Every structure is written in C-alpha cells, then in structure tokens.
Amino acid sequence: MPDAIFAHPRLAAIYDAFDGDRCDLTTYLNIADELGADRVLDVGCGTGCLAILLADSGRDVVAVDPAEASLEVARSKDRIGRITWVHGEVTTVPSRSVDLAVMTGNVAQVFLTDDDWAQALQGIHAALRPAGHLVFETRRPERRAWEDWAADAAQLTIEIPGSGPVEQRREVTDVSLPFVSFRYTYRFLSDGMVVTSDSTLRFRSRDEVEASLTSNGYQVQDVRDAPDRPGREFMFIAERIN
Numbered sequence: 001m002p003d004a005i006f007a008h009p010r011l012a013a014i015y016d017a018f019d020g021d022r023c024d025l026t027t028y029l030n031i032a033d034e035l036g037a038d039r040v041l042d043v044g045c046g047t048g049c050l051a052i053l054l055a056d057s058g059r060d061v062v063a064v065d066p067a068e069a070s071l072e073v074a075r076s077k078d079r080i081g082r083i084t085w086v087h088g089e090v091t092t093v094p095s096r097s098v099d100l101a102v103m104t105g106n107v108a109q110v111f112l113t114d115d116d117w118a119q120a121l122q123g124i125h126a127a128l129r130p131a132g133h134l135v136f137e138t139r140r141p142e143r144r145a146w147e148d149w150a151a152d153a154a155q156l157t158i159e160i161p162g163s164g165p166v167e168q169r170r171e172v173t174d175v176s177l178p179f180v181s182f183r184y185t186y187r188f189l190s191d192g193m194v195v196t197s198d199s200t201l202r203f204r205s206r207d208e209v210e211a212s213l214t215s216n217g218y219q220v221q222d223v224r225d226a227p228d229r230p231g232r233e234f235m236f237i238a239e240r241i242n
C-alpha cells in the first residue's frame with residue numbers, strides 16, 4: 001500500500017509543486033543516451049515527470065506505479081497517450097524486452113524487506129532484454145540525510161494553482177537503522193483539510209546493493225555520484241546478465 005503522499009488524491013495533486021526543480025532527471029536522460037536505450041521502463045514513476053521527458057525525447061516508455069492517484073496526475077500530462085501507464089507492482093509489467101529500467105527519486109528505498117527488494121529486482125530483470133540495463137539511485141547511509149531532515153526548519157507554505165495555499169510540515173518520527181521513518185502533514189488553507197502521510201525508507205549500503213544486484217542476475221557496471229547531489233547518492237548502473 002503506497003504512502004498517502006503518493007496515494008491520496010489531494011496529496012498526489014500537489015506532489016510536483018512541493019518536489020520543486022527536477023534537475024536530477026537530466027542525469028537519467030543522459031544515461032539513456034549513453035546506453036542508446038530506445039525502450040524504457042520507469043519503475044515507481046509517480047506523477048510521471050521522467051516518463052514524460054523520456055517520451056518527449058522520442059523513446060517508447062512504460063511506466064508503473066502502485067499509487068493510482070499519482071498515475072492519474074501522470075496520465076493528465078500525457079494528453080496524446082504516448083506512454084503505457086501500468087497500475088501495480090513491477091512484477092505486473094508484462095515482459096517488455098525494454099533496453100533500460102530506471103528508478104528515480106530514491107524509489108529503491110521504498111522496498112523495506114529483502115524479499116520485496118529481490119522481487120522488484122527480479123521483476124525488472126524479467127522486463128529487460130538480455131544485456132539491458134537497470135539504473136537507479138539510493139541515498140548513501142553514511143551521509144545520514146535524516147539528520148538534515150530533523151534539523152531543517154521543515155515547514156513550508158506554497159500557493160498551488162487549483163489547490164490554493166498549502167502548508168507542509170515534515171518530522172522524523174523514528175530512526176532504527178537501516179530504517180528511517182518520517183511524517184508529512186499537509187494543511188490545505190483554503191478549506192482547512194489536514195492530511196498526514198507516514199513513510200519508512202530503508203538505507204542500504206553500497207555493498208548490500210551490489211550484492212543484491214549480483215544475486216538477482218545483474219552485473220554492476222558502474223557506481224556514480226549524482227551530479228546534482230554530490231556525495232549524497234549512489235547511482236548504480238547494472239546490466240542484466242542472464
């Protein structure tokens with residue numbers, strides 16, 4: 001069951017506004033160019049920001065997410081229906097022989113158990129063509145991002161077309177490594193509605209991620225820094241090997 005921040009219709013509608021600038025996505029477009037990928041699967045596509053950019057660049061795109069409210073936002077950006085939107089888990093995507101699968105926005109951290117993560121890697125493996133690539137990012141645990149989240153004056157109000165002014169508050173609710181939990185509270189000032197969203201993420205080490213890739217049929221080709229968040233993320237580039 002996806003978190004309310006993705007699955008609640010009122011929160012999905014304001015997600016992009018609070019997410020702000022998406023210069024992180026340029027890196028993925030550049031990697032798609034580098035790998036010569038024409039057919040791309042966007043896993044955990046959310047509101048579809050990357051899927052739209054990939055389709056704009058002439059690629060054939062399949063995008064999957066279990067949060068229907070986020071997919072609704074995504075579909076509304078794809079007026080001429082260029083993208084195949086799939087509601088569900090990656091294991092529900094039929095074998096598509098895609099050249100590249102991506103997970104942006106630290107989607108890899110939503111898979112909390114080893115089994116869930118292995119199933120996701122296997123589902124992606126089945127969707128990739130032989131020697132296709134999986135590219136994703138995950139926050140470096142040693143950078144301890146949750147300490148910044150807790151220290152931030154994490155309250156922000158923005159005016160959003162169609163929703164009016166909305167206040168967002170973030171609090172870290174638990175740190176039991178490798179798990180970190182946090183809560184967003186949104187107040188819609190136009191009608192007073194308050195919606196909370198609780199999330200837990202798993203912070204895996206580089207070694208842990210590399211081992212999981214190897215044991216699920218991938219060869220790690222490269223581990224890079226995210227140019228827009230230097231020192232904070234690992235970007236894994238893995239190739240399907242069997």
Ligand SMILES: C[S@@+](CC[C@H](N)C(=O)[O-])C[C@H]1O[C@@H](n2cnc3c(N)ncnc32)[C@H](O)[C@@H]1O
Pocket residue numbers: 002003006043044045046047048049050064065066067070088089090103104105106107110
């Ligand atoms: C932080 S958002 C990132 C969305 C998008 N990739 C982006 O960069 O804007 C995480 C996304 O992961 C999705 N998600 C949660 N559980 C998932 C699962 N089991 N499989 C695939 N996606 C999942 C959420 O619904 C949400 O859309």
